[in-house]
Amino acid sequence: MALVVVEENEIKKAYSEVECNDETYRLDYIITSPVNGVPSKIECYMTKMLNEKKVQIGYGNYNKDVSTYMRFDLSVLNTDIQTQSKLSERFYVDVESVVNG
Numbered sequence: 001m002a003l004v005v006v007e008e009n010e011i012k013k014a015y016s017e018v019e020c021n022d023e024t025y026r027l028d029y030i031i032t033s034p035v036n037g038v039p040s041k042i043e044c045y046m047t048k049m050l051n052e053k054k055v056q057i058g059y060g061n062y063n064k065d066v067s068t069y070m071r072f073d074l075s076v077l078n079t080d081i082q083t084q085s086k087l088s089e090r091f092y093v094d095v096e097s098v099v100n101g
Contacts, residue, residue: 021080057079
């Protein structure tokens with residue numbers, strides 16, 4: 001039996017940055033979609049530079065027809081609610097932009 005390809009996807013990487021309280025936060029995205037299709041999955045890793053080291057402070061996920069959510073890991077870095085709000089807003093705007101083209 002030969003190899004049977006049942007699904008073809010393309011993966012793109014993207015990022016955006018958010019300034020809050022004179023600090024820069026970065027949202028790194030991994031976007032998975034069928035070839036030439038609408039994205040079916042988007043993963044987001046939110047990071048901040050701390051002492052010359054990139055520290056992950058949160059995660060966002062979009063999975064078509066399943067869920068879209070964000071979470072912050074306050075045990076790593078206590079991120080205030082204003083910063084969480086700005087990062088969440090950026091995440092949802094970015095996801096909408098990717099999904100709606």
